[in-house]
Amino acid sequence: MPKMENSTAISIIGAGKVGSTLALLLHRAGYRIVSVISRRKSSAKKLARLVGCRNYSDSISDIAPAAGIIQIAAPDDELSTIAEELAGCPSLDFSAVAAFHTSGSLTSDELLPLKRKEATTFSLHPIQTFSKSSTLSRQAAMMKNGFYGFEGPSAGLKIARRLVRALNGSLVRIPKEEKILYHIACVFASNYLTSLLGTVEDLAVRVGGDLRLSHFKPLVRTSMENAFLQSPAMALTGPVARGSSRIVELHLDVLQKTDKQIAELYRQIGLKSLSLAAAGKSLSPHAVKKLKRMLESHRSEK
Numbered sequence: 001m002p003k004m005e006n007s008t009a010i011s012i013i014g015a016g017k018v019g020s021t022l023a024l025l026l027h028r029a030g031y032r033i034v035s036v037i038s039r040r041k042s043s044a045k046k047l048a049r050l051v052g053c054r055n056y057s058d059s060i061s062d063i064a065p066a067a068g069i070i071q072i073a074a075p076d077d078e079l080s081t082i083a084e085e086l087a088g089c090p091s092l093d094f095s096a097v098a099a100f101h102t103s104g105s106l107t108s109d110e111l112l113p114l115k116r117k118e119a120t121t122f123s124l125h126p127i128q129t130f131s132k133s134s135t136l137s138r139q140a141a142m143m144k145n146g147f148y149g150f151e152g153p154s155a156g157l158k159i160a161r162r163l164v165r166a167l168n169g170s171l172v173r174i175p176k177e178e179k180i181l182y183h184i185a186c187v188f189a190s191n192y193l194t195s196l197l198g199t200v201e202d203l204a205v206r207v208g209g210d211l212r213l214s215h216f217k218p219l220v221r222t223s224m225e226n227a228f229l230q231s232p233a234m235a236l237t238g239p240v241a242r243g244s245s246r247i248v249e250l251h252l253d254v255l256q257k258t259d260k261q262i263a264e265l266y267r268q269i270g271l272k273s274l275s276l277a278a279a280g281k282s283l284s285p286h287a288v289k290k291l292k293r294m295l296e297s298h299r300s301e302k
């Protein structure tokens, strides 16, 4: 456990979407932002003004010596270089420093140069999406009662718990060896769900008439709520869950003629739906077998 004399003094590296949101929330929670460093001085200055910090720079070596905690929210590929640069800063008392990055896919090993200098290192990943199109105040509001994936040693856990409490969130421990699997789950929960809505939008355009993506909003919301309230297996409805092979075949026939990529998606997600329906025991073994054969073979038959 580091000495952490400056337990609420924090330096921010990376004044982008995630870095700025967390910095703002920590500032509001009473943390003292002692330096803001970003690739461009203009980004650092903008965030520094917002969080009442006078020390901003585009150079890691300008980090405040008082930094107790260092938050690194830079692109994944930059993390190890930043850690190397930080490890070369003569002004830092590393045994009193806790450094974390916010990547969802990479582990605290990216910060090894700092760990070797006896700093406490961990990763703390907000389980949320931060889009370019969103404003900082909306992003900050979105993080209320948010979850943070933590990976690292127990000394880091104590510091992370304090940070997450200040952020009004909850901490979720992630085993280091499964960090990448955790990130794949995040990709499905966010990015691929968004891509599925892109597919809904494509189909709405093909249907024409008055139909727009926004008309699916109540359907999407209720499906999500049901899955969280019950379980995905319990919440599943539709032709696969009902064992309606006639309708599934009709869908596949139409898609094969209109859009082969969507047909392939339909088949793959249909197979996942089938395993959910089978787990929920709502279908007879015969219905499961028939649908499985149809979803697996439809492409090669056509």
Ligand SMILES: NC(=O)c1ccc[n+]([C@@H]2O[C@H](COP(=O)([O-])OP(=O)(O)OC[C@H]3O[C@@H](n4cnc5c(N)ncnc54)[C@H](OP(=O)(O)O)[C@@H]3O)[C@@H](O)[C@H]2O)c1
Binding pocket: 013, 014, 015, 016, 017, 018, 019, 037, 038, 039, 040, 041, 043, 044, 073, 074, 075, 076, 078, 082, 102, 103, 104, 105, 125, 126, 127, 128, 129, 130, 131
């Ligand atoms: N976006 C999401 O939905 C999301 C969600 C959870 C976690 N994350 C993770 O959070 C981290 C940051 O992502 P982000 O979405 O906030 O990215 P971002 O908006 O692109 O911000 C990255 C920031 O890092 C700065 N930067 C780049 N290279 C740097 C360097 N060598 N030294 C110092 N600063 C540097 C950039 O500087 P300038 O602005 O000055 O050019 C930029 O402000 C990544 O690890 C990402 O995987 C992202």
